[in-house]
Amino acid sequence: KQEVTQIPAALSVPEGENLVLNCSFTDSAIYNLQWFRQDPGKGLTSLLLIQSSQREQTSGRLNASLDKSSGRSTLYIAASQPGDSATYLCAVETGANSKLTFGKGITLSVRP
Amino acid sequence: EPEVTQTPSHQVTQMGQEVILRCVPISNHLYFYWYRQILGQKVEFLVSFYNNEISEKSEIFDDQFSVERPDGSNFTLKIRSTKLEDSAMYFCASRRETTGELFFGEGSRLTVL
Numbered sequence: 001k002q003e004v005t006q007i008p009a010a011l012s013v014p015e016g017e018n019l020v021l022n023c024s025f026t027d028s029a030i031y032n033l034q035w036f037r038q039d040p041g042k043g044l045t046s047l048l049l050i051q052s053s054q055r056e057q058t059s060g061r062l063n064a065s066l067d068k069s070s071g072r073s074t075l076y077i078a079a080s081q082p083g084d085s086a087t088y089l090c091a092v093e094t095g096a097n098s099k100l101t102f103g104k105g106i107t108l109s110v111r112p
Numbered sequence: 113e114p115e116v117t118q119t120p121s122h123q124v125t126q127m128g129q130e131v132i133l134r135c136v137p138i139s140n141h142l143y144f145y146w147y148r149q150i151l152g153q154k155v156e157f158l159v160s161f162y163n164n165e166i167s168e169k170s171e172i173f174d175d176q177f178s179v180e181r182p183d184g185s186n187f188t189l190k191i192r193s194t195k196l197e198d199s200a201m202y203f204c205a206s207r208r209e210t211t212g213e214l215f216f217g218e219g220s221r222l223t224v225l
Contacts, residue, residue: 032212043203043218044155049211089155097143097207099157099168100214 002027002094006103013080014111021075021106023090028068031096035064035075036089038105044089047075080110114138116217118204124223128193133220135187135204143207144187145214146179148172148200155203161187194224 003026013019023033032051036044048057048064050073056065063076077084087107091100117136125131137144146158159169161179178190191198201219208215 034214036216041221044205044216046213046215049213051212091155093212096212097160097162097167099145099160099170100147100155101157102155104154 002030002092002101004090004092004101004103006088006090006106008106009104010107010109012109012111015080015082017080017110018076018078019080019108021077021088021090021108023073023075023103025071025073025090025092025101027094028071029094030068031093031098033064033066033073033090033092034100035062035073036091038087038089040087047088077108080108082110082112084108085110116204116206116215118202118217118220120220121218122221122223124225125194127196127224131191131194131198131222133189133191133202133204133222135189135217136185137187137204137206138208138215139185140209141206141215142209143167144181145205145207146189147203147205147216149203149219150197150200158189158202191222194222196224198222199224 005024034049035047050066061078066073087105089105091102119134144161149155159173160167176192203219205214205216
């Protein structure tokens with residue numbers, strides 16, 4: 001059974017800092033991995049999707065990497081801003097069009 | 113930008129009552145999903161739906177739950193007889209075929225009293 005872990009549960013950084021959010025998963029046979037952002041009481045906003053054959057994806061100040069063999073992904077946020085404050089969720093899909101298994105998320109607070 | 117829309121945003125109901133949560137997936141998407149998030153817990157998969165039938169469901173999705181696509185645009189989740197433990201945020205999602213990316217709605221918060 002796939003398990004997704006995100007540690008730490010919460011992170012507080014000063015504005016402008018570059019930071020890395022970690023995600024690990026137990027079964028390396030994944031189809032893809034997706035990072036989401038969730039603001040309090042809101043839905044999930046897709047940030048980046050990495051296919052199993054890819055190593056990384058970039059969108060603006062965000063870069064996500066995937067190391068399938070070690071069961072890890074990282075989300076790199078460059079030059080963090082207070083508006084980046086949110087919970088960041090990692091989710092893996094183990095088969096085409098299959099369900100996503102989510103981590104519990106990392107709640108990020110960027111201090112002005 | 114097309115988006116997944118959900119109604120209602122919040123519903124309060126008495127235990128034992130039936131509830132229907134509604135979703136309008138993105139129009140050219142073919143796979144639809146329901147997930148739920150109990151307060152403070154992980155987002156959990158409930159059910160996936162393709163070609164007018166359930167393609168996968170979790171252990172949570174028991175006989176009290178059902179899904180339907182009553183017309184060309186709506187996708188509904190029905191809970192027949194709500195329990196206190198059904199209180200959660202319910203998210204609908206649809207999949208972009210070309211990339212496999214899932215897009216989620218804003219959620220429907222269900223409170224069972």
